[in-house]
Amino acid sequence: MMLMDSVIKEFLxxxxxxxxxxxxxxxxxxxxIRESLSFDAKIYFLQGFFSSAIGLIKAYKATPVRFQNxxx
Numbered sequence: 001m002m003l004m005d006s007v008i009k010e011f012l013x014x015x016x017x018x019x020x021x022x023x024x025x026x027x028x029x030x031x032x033i034r035e036s037l038s039f040d041a042k043i044y045f046l047q048g049f050f051s052s053a054i055g056l057i058k059a060y061k062a063t064p065v066r067f068q069n070x071x072x
Contacts, residue, residue: 048064
């Protein structure tokens, strides 16, 4: 399921205003946004992932957030 066009438009508006760091909940959302944004934007996702997703994470230059590092 692709993010709604209105959500993508909001991300594009923020990008065009100079925002280069975006946070989403899921890897799929990061992929949908990456397909619309330049690769100079940083996209972080909160969802955990399995090692089988590493190829997608690298291909779409998404950054997973590891909570154990944040809580220390």
